[in-house]
Amino acid sequence: MSRLRYLTSKLAQEIDEELMNSSGAFSLDQLMELAGLACAQTLATVYDREKFRKVLVCCGPGNQGGDGLVAARHLAMFGYEPTVYMPKPGSKDIYQRLQQQCTNCAIPTISTNEELKRQLLPDKSDCILDAIFGFSFKPPVRAPFDEVLPLLNNSKLPIVSVDIPSGWDVEKGPVELKTNEGTTVGDGLNADVLISLTAPKEGVMSFRGRHFLGGRFVPKILAEKYALNLPDYPGFAQIVELPSNSAL
Amino acid sequence: MSRLRYLTSKLAQEIDEELMNSSGAFSLDQLMELAGLACAQTLATVYDREKFRKVLVCCGPGNQGGDGLVAARHLAMFGYEPTVYMPKPGSKDIYQRLQQQCTNCAIPTISTNEELKRQLLPDKSDCILDAIFGFSFKPPVRAPFDEVLPLLNNSKLPIVSVDIPSGWDVEKGPVELKTNEGTTVGDGLNADVLISLTAPKEGVMSFRGRHFLGGRFVPKILAEKYALNLPDYPGFAQIVELPSNSAL
Numbered sequence: 001m002s003r004l005r006y007l008t009s010k011l012a013q014e015i016d017e018e019l020m021n022s023s024g025a026f027s028l029d030q031l032m033e034l035a036g037l038a039c040a041q042t043l044a045t046v047y048d049r050e051k052f053r054k055v056l057v058c059c060g061p062g063n064q065g066g067d068g069l070v071a072a073r074h075l076a077m078f079g080y081e082p083t084v085y086m087p088k089p090g091s092k093d094i095y096q097r098l099q100q101q102c103t104n105c106a107i108p109t110i111s112t113n114e115e116l117k118r119q120l121l122p123d124k125s126d127c128i129l130d131a132i133f134g135f136s137f138k139p140p141v142r143a144p145f146d147e148v149l150p151l152l153n154n155s156k157l158p159i160v161s162v163d164i165p166s167g168w169d170v171e172k173g174p175v176e177l178k179t180n181e182g183t184t185v186g187d188g189l190n191a192d193v194l195i196s197l198t199a200p201k202e203g204v205m206s207f208r209g210r211h212f213l214g215g216r217f218v219p220k221i222l223a224e225k226y227a228l229n230l231p232d233y234p235g236f237a238q239i240v241e242l243p244s245n246s247a248l
Numbered sequence: 249m250s251r252l253r254y255l256t257s258k259l260a261q262e263i264d265e266e267l268m269n270s271s272g273a274f275s276l277d278q279l280m281e282l283a284g285l286a287c288a289q290t291l292a293t294v295y296d297r298e299k300f301r302k303v304l305v306c307c308g309p310g311n312q313g314g315d316g317l318v319a320a321r322h323l324a325m326f327g328y329e330p331t332v333y334m335p336k337p338g339s340k341d342i343y344q345r346l347q348q349q350c351t352n353c354a355i356p357t358i359s360t361n362e363e364l365k366r367q368l369l370p371d372k373s374d375c376i377l378d379a380i381f382g383f384s385f386k387p388p389v390r391a392p393f394d395e396v397l398p399l400l401n402n403s404k405l406p407i408v409s410v411d412i413p414s415g416w417d418v419e420k421g422p423v424e425l426k427t428n429e430g431t432t433v434g435d436g437l438n439a440d441v442l443i444s445l446t447a448p449k450e451g452v453m454s455f456r457g458r459h460f461l462g463g464r465f466v467p468k469i470l471a472e473k474y475a476l477n478l479p480d481y482p483g484f485a486q487i488v489e490l491p492s493n494s495a496l
Contacts, residue, residue: 021353024349024352025345025348025349025352026345026349027277029275029277029281030278030281031278031279031429033278033281033282034281034285037282040484042483044483044484045484073465074464074484076480077464077465078483078484080321095271097274097275100273101272101273101274101467104271104272104273104467104469104470105468106465106467106468106469162326216322216325217321219349219352219353219354220353220354221350221352221354230353233325235292236288236289236292236293236322236326
């Protein structure tokens, strides 16, 4: 079998657009629902709800933040106790609906860094779902996330990242990360687990943790057009674990 | 634990509306995606793809037809070879998009009864997913479905029905079914497997086959308001098998 293709940021955006245009005809609602479900299932596969019940779901301002909101809702359905941290909700109507759905499921939402710091105190959170930056991320990292990334790393909590650990370069991986003002804030999140959606991005080639793939909705014709060489998913699962890079 | 609640047609519609209004805030796209996924997973749980690869997915003109289209797409992703039979596509924009998504996944669609008869010939289909009539069905059964239901029964193929075997009374179960012209066309489909969405309907109390529940998206507050007494779903599954009525 040919090797799984790793995508540039540009190609990931192109495929995402095709999924919603002629080759896919999907709505954003559909894709986010399946993507968020895959994220929740990945976390639930690695961190069982007895030991890691309290999940801090960190959502960015873009589409990945929407995936995070969907994941938080499914995690609540799975018996976890998620808390959403979303300092900058996206402006699209869909974010408001997804936030309302979380509220209807009694999921608390926090938005300030003070609240975040409290949520990172011992016994408040057992693990983190990082849905802050996705495949469209371009440095520098802007406030409040310049403070947020080091806070999350310093918590030493296990981190599951979506698509790319937040702060990593989508193509180059972990690189020294600067704020608007030129301050260095490390090289992005130290993720333990990764869930790549549709196909992995070039920047995660050096990722050494457990790596899952989600997005069992890519039409064969699209997968072939871009030579994605996707692996087979087992049974009727929505995620598949990829061989660890550490074995390479 | 209290007993699972069986819904009247009216109550099922009321809960469906609440899911999309204040208590749920879900979009139809989201609910259909999760419902169709649950249908596909139910079929895949009972009829494995090696022996039952060719699935005839029969879609009605209402929302349940949309669930069927979503299920057909997921079945294709699971490695089945679905064919969609949809003689009367719904008029809403979402049906056109869902049909386009099936076309993009190279799923053939048929629409006439002649095509249906050919599709029911030996070696053309291994099992049927019945997404024709849902919880809003009111007799009499109209053309072309007055011919379709007996055709499907006579095929002797295994049938997985969504919510209620098509032709059954949503509250009374299998009753003598008449066409517009007063001709009797049996008492609905002889389903082998049932997937109830959100909560089972009163009409399936006498159903004796394997019975699954899907719809792991009902907010707790809504489940409590209607005293649904939903069972726990296992792990991060989207469906749960209910104890067989035959054991009652």
